[in-house]
Structure formats: structure tokens, C-alpha cells
Amino acid sequence: MDKEKQTVKKFYDNWKIENFPKYINLLMEFEEDLLINIINNSDNFKKIKNNLILDCGCGHGSYYNLTKEYNAIYFDFSTNLLKKFEKKxxxxxxxxxxxxxNLPFKDNSFDLILCINVLEHIKDYKKALMEIKRVLKPNAMAIIVVVNKESCINEDIFNDFVVYHRPLKKSDFNNLMGFDLIKCISFYFIPPLFKIFPAFILKRILSIFHKVDIKLNEIFKNKGQFLYIELKKQE
Ligand SMILES: C[S@@+](CC[C@H](N)C(=O)[O-])C[C@H]1O[C@@H](n2cnc3c(N)ncnc32)[C@H](O)[C@@H]1O
Known part of the structure; x- marks a missing residue:
């Protein structure tokens, strides 16, 4: 395992969400709520029925509710987070x-792959994407979320992780061999300065931003803190 991977694995094997200050938890929940909304409203996600899904880099299962009714496999390289997932x-x-x-699955296995906030930790993110493509069925979709390099928000808790972390941009997903980029939007437009407020005020501010986030993406196109990408494997 290379040096970057070792540091990422060590970081997540020691990761304890309960040690984070309240505002970080609130901001992470804000991201999760926005994303769950986007995925639930995706026409391509709605098409998925009794098919096989891979949550690739599932962590402790923040997005389990999206897939729990389906036939799904949860994959991660942190044993700590997989144990937390099991407990939670x-x-x-x-x-x-x-x-x-190096995914331990046969070619053309999955009908949908979720890969949420993982690729920014991978030095050779294209190799990881090619693995995702290999195990996807033809015409099946991967939903990828990454920290956005072209964000106007630059929220330090997502950018300055004390671990190998490299934001990506929309053009990193253009012209990937064997994939079509079918959708790219950005989300999370809360300016970092609001985190100085006490938790109960921050909570209210977040609920207002929650309602306008999609609209803000129409104004500040692809400049949100995160990119949401749908890639379809070509036949
Ligand atoms: C920011 S967390 C995201 C977890 C989850 N997808 C979520 O959004 O809550 C990044 C996850 O990627 C996993 N990860 C990082 N590098 C990986 C690799 N090379 N192979 C598999 N998982 C990896 C970490 O263990 C961690 O669970």
C-alpha cells in the first residue's frame, strides 16, 4: 500500500465522529440531507428496482437509508468504520x-455504484474510476460525489482534512474512457462564516439554506462545495 493510502486508512481507522465539535456534525448532516434529496430526486436512481448496488467507500453508513431496501454491498477499507456501520x-x-x-468483484456485476466523498482521497482517482467501470454492468450508472476544486465556498472542514485530500473539478470527469457524463451539479452553498454561531442558531440558518441550495446552484453554476456526478457506463 502506498504512503498516501496508509495515511488515509490510519486516519479513518481512528475516526471518531463523537469527538468533533457540534458545528462540524451539523455541517456534515447538512451535506448528507442535501445529497439524499438530490439522489432521491434523480430520475436515474428512481429507475433502480431489485438490482444489485455497491456503496463503494461506504464509511459508517451515512447513506444506508438510500439503499437498505435494495440488494446492496457495502465496501470500505477502514475496518473501524465498517464496525461502526455494523453497530449503527x-x-x-x-x-x-x-x-x-482493486475491487474484489467480477466484471459487469452492479446495476448502480455509489461513491460518495471517496475519490478525493485517492491519488490515482482515474484508476479507481476504471475499477468502478469494470464492475458496473453496461448502461449502468455510478453516482460520484467529490469535494469541488472550483468551489466558491471553500469550507475548511472539507478542504483541509489532516489527511491526503485533493478536491476534483467537473472537467476531471469529462471524456473518461467508457463513461458518459450524464449529469453534473454542485451543492452546499453555506458560507463558512456561519459556523461561528451557536449550534441552535446555526441549525436555523442551515434549514433556510436547505430550501435555497438548489436555486443557488442555478446562480453560482457548479461552484458549490461538492460536485454530484452521474456517469453511465457505455455499452
Ligand atoms: C469522507 S469518508 C466518506 C464515507 C461515506 N461515503 C460517507 O459519505 O459518509 C471517505 C471514505 O472513503 C474510504 N476510503 C478512502 N480510501 C479508500 C480506498 N482506497 N479504498 C476503499 N475505501 C477508501 C474511507 O475509509 C472512508 O470511509
Whole structure:
């Protein structure tokens, strides 16, 4: 395993959300709520029925509610986070530990792959994307979320992780061999200065921003803190 991967693994193997200040938890929940909304409203996600899904870099299962009704596999290389996942959701099966750059699955296995806030940690993110493509069925979709390099927000808690972390931009997903980029939007437009407010005020501010976030993306096109990308594997 290379040096960057070792530091990322060590970081997540020691990751304890309960040690973070309240405002970080609130901002992370804000991101999760926005994203769950976007995914639930995606026409391509709505098409998924009794198919096989891979949550690739699932962490401790923040997005479990999106996939729990489906046949899904949860994959991550942090044993710590997979254990937390098991405890939090009482899920004893379907969890696999491994490296995204070398997925232990056969070609053309999955009908949908979620890969949320993982690729920014991978030095060779294109190799990871090619692995995702390999295990996707033809015409199937990958939903990718990354910290946006072209963000006008620059929220330090997502940019300055004390671990290998390199934001990506929309053009990094153009012309990927064997994939069509079918959708790219950005989300999370809360300016970092609001985090100085006490938690109960920040909570109210976040609920206002929640309602306008999609509109803000129409104004500040692709300049939000995160990019949401749908890639379709070509036939
Ligand atoms: C920011 S967390 C995101 C977790 C989850 N997707 C979420 O959004 O809550 C990044 C995750 O990527 C995983 N990860 C990082 N590098 C990886 C790799 N090379 N292979 C597999 N998982 C990796 C970490 O262990 C961690 O769970």
C-alpha cells in the first residue's frame, strides 16, 4: 500500500465522529440531507428496482437509508468504520473490506455504484474510476460525489482534512474512457462564516439554506462545495 493510502486508512481507522465539535456534525448532516434529496430526486436512481448496488467507500453508513431496501454491498477499507456501520445499523452481512483501486468483484456485476466523498482521497482517482467501470454492468450508472476544486465556498472542514485530500473539478470527469457524463451539479452553498454561531442558531440558518441550495446552484453554476456526478457506463 502506498504512503498516501496508509495515511488515509490510519486516519479513518481512528475516526471518531463523537469527538468533533457540534458545528462540524451539523455541517456534515447538512451535506448528507442535501445529497439524499438530490439522489432521491434523480430520475436515474428512481429507475433502480431489485438490482444489485455497491456503496463503494461506504464509511459508517451515512447513506444506508438510500439503499437498505435494495440488494446492496457495502465496501470500505477502514475496518473501524465498517464496525461502526455494523453497530449503527445492525447489519451483519454484505460488508466487505478492501481497496477501491482493486475491487474484489467480477466484471459487469452492479446495476448502480455509489461513491460518495471517496475519490478525493485517492491519488490515482482515474484508476479507481476504471475499477468502478469494470464492475458496473453496461448502461449502468455510478453516482460520484467529490469535494469541488472550483468551489466558491471553500469550507475548511472539507478542504483541509489532516489527511491526503485533493478536491476534483467537473472537467476531471469529462471524456473518461467508457463513461458518459450524464449529469453534473454542485451543492452546499453555506458560507463558512456561519459556523461561528451557536449550534441552535446555526441549525436555523442551515434549514433556510436547505430550501435555497438548489436555486443557488442555478446562480453560482457548479461552484458549490461538492460536485454530484452521474456517469453511465457505455455499452
Ligand atoms: C469522507 S469518508 C466518506 C464515507 C461515506 N461515503 C460517507 O459519505 O459518509 C471517505 C471514505 O472513503 C474510504 N476510503 C478512502 N480510501 C479508500 C480506498 N482506497 N479504498 C476503499 N475505501 C477508501 C474511507 O475509509 C472512508 O470511509
Amino acid at each position: 445499523h445492525n447489519l451483519k452481512t454484505n460488508k466487505i473490506c478492501g481497496d477501491i483501486s
